[in-house]
Amino acid sequence: xxxxxxxxxxxxxxxxxxxxxxxxxxxxxxxxxxxxxxxxxxxxxxxxxxxxxxxxxxxxxxxxxxxxxxxxxxxxxxxxxxxxxxxxxxxxxxxxxxxxxxxxxxxxxxxxxxxxxxxxxxxxxxxxxxxxxxxxxxxxxxxxxxxxxxxxxxxxxxxxxxxxxxxxxxxxxxxxxxxxxxxxxxxxx
Amino acid sequence: xxxxxxxxxxxxxxxxxxxxxxxxxxxxxxxxxxxxxxxxxxxxxxxxxxxxxxxxxxxxxxxxxxxxxxxxxxxxxxxxxxxxxxxxxxxxxxxxxxxxxxxxxxxxxxxxxxxxxxxxxxxxxxxxxxxxxxxxxxxxxxxxxxxxxxxxxxxxxxxxxxxxxxxxxxxxxxxxxxxxxxxxxxxxxxxx
Numbered sequence: 001x002x003x004x005x006x007x008x009x010x011x012x013x014x015x016x017x018x019x020x021x022x023x024x025x026x027x028x029x030x031x032x033x034x035x036x037x038x039x040x041x042x043x044x045x046x047x048x049x050x051x052x053x054x055x056x057x058x059x060x061x062x063x064x065x066x067x068x069x070x071x072x073x074x075x076x077x078x079x080x081x082x083x084x085x086x087x088x089x090x091x092x093x094x095x096x097x098x099x100x101x102x103x104x105x106x107x108x109x110x111x112x113x114x115x116x117x118x119x120x121x122x123x124x125x126x127x128x129x130x131x132x133x134x135x136x137x138x139x140x141x142x143x144x145x146x147x148x149x150x151x152x153x154x155x156x157x158x159x160x161x162x163x164x165x166x167x168x169x170x171x172x173x174x175x176x177x178x179x180x181x182x183x184x185x186x187x188x189x
Numbered sequence: 190x191x192x193x194x195x196x197x198x199x200x201x202x203x204x205x206x207x208x209x210x211x212x213x214x215x216x217x218x219x220x221x222x223x224x225x226x227x228x229x230x231x232x233x234x235x236x237x238x239x240x241x242x243x244x245x246x247x248x249x250x251x252x253x254x255x256x257x258x259x260x261x262x263x264x265x266x267x268x269x270x271x272x273x274x275x276x277x278x279x280x281x282x283x284x285x286x287x288x289x290x291x292x293x294x295x296x297x298x299x300x301x302x303x304x305x306x307x308x309x310x311x312x313x314x315x316x317x318x319x320x321x322x323x324x325x326x327x328x329x330x331x332x333x334x335x336x337x338x339x340x341x342x343x344x345x346x347x348x349x350x351x352x353x354x355x356x357x358x359x360x361x362x363x364x365x366x367x368x369x370x371x372x373x374x375x376x377x378x379x380x381x
Contacts, residue, residue: 085324085341085342085343085344086322086323086324086344088343088344088345089344089345092345118338118339119331119338119339120331120336120337120338120339120340120341120342121323121331121341123343124341127348128347128348129345129347129348130348131348
């Protein structure tokens with residue numbers, strides 16, 4: 001009785017698949033309880049964000065209690081509030097500066113779809129600029145809704161599959177003088 | 190008390206007054222554009238008026254009327270505790286008024302606002318007028334009635350996604366579309 005029913009696999013592939021699943025489960029378990037968030041707070045949903053982070057609802061129960069105010073130290077970008085077109089490049093830049101792995105929660109209807117600001121100035125949902133993992137509706141959302149969205153995101157993180165990366169040293173580029181081309185993704189061209 | 194202020198300005202500049210009315214306790218003078226600086230100078234300097242505080246300057250776009258725009262100067266006196274509202278009509282062909290920045294330093298914000306949102310040009314300013322809220326790449330003036338409601342002008346390209354419902358209206362980068370004229374309620378009736 002094999003999980004690869006109908007497929008011909010070797011013992012090496014079986015072993016690697018088992019090892020990859022173990023690594024994925026371990027990494028997902030570790031990552032889902034240590035989400036450092038970057039609060040991109042622009043509007044009134046920020047009050048609800050404070051409530052969610054405060055002692056009554058206590059997002060620390062889910063391991064996400066540590067807001068980092070540098071995107072380079074954050075795993076989770078929480079876009080809290082209305083993002084207008086003047087601010088969309090800033091949001092894109094903050095997202096680009098975050099290190100992998102990274103996830104995004106759209107907090108409230110304005111971040112999710114623009115809300116009732118259907119006018120000349122407002123970006124109609126941040127998913128037009130950056131990818132979004134969890135949308136939390138509400139104007140503003142209840143803290144329970146946000147915590148529910150966070151649990152959904154934790155389930156997504158825990159179920160993600162992480163490929164086993166071959167950590168062989170990258171080839172040194174002769175045209176770069178034997179140095180790794182860091183600007184082009186670590187030198188593997 | 191504000192009626193006295195209204196009468197005082199009206200007696201001083203009889204040739205500048207288009208009309209004036211008092212409604213809901215607010216006194217309003219409609220004056221011509223040529224006398225705007227003189228009237229505001231008098232309101233600022235006269236010790237009986239002493240209207241030293243520029244509460245706001247805004248604009249109304251009566252798109253179906255001529256002249257099209259109406260600038261509304263709201264002045265307040267902190268010492269005398271009265272307020273006066275002064276209106277000036279400007280046409281769509283020449284939407285410019287002389288600046289009163291040399292009288293009221295606080296009008297800088299509001300003149301930027303009227304330029305940004307309505308495209309009113311202010312002449313004789315000591316500092317050049319610039320956009321207040323919108324970005325420099327923005328074309329047009331969004332609070333004009335002929336600016337399209339969803340005429341968004343995005344700064345960065347959108348992601349190429351198909352499965353997300355985009356909502357009504359054109360997206361960013363769309364050009365302002367022509368819009369049929371909407372009948373607007375005319376000006377308030379004169380109550381005197």
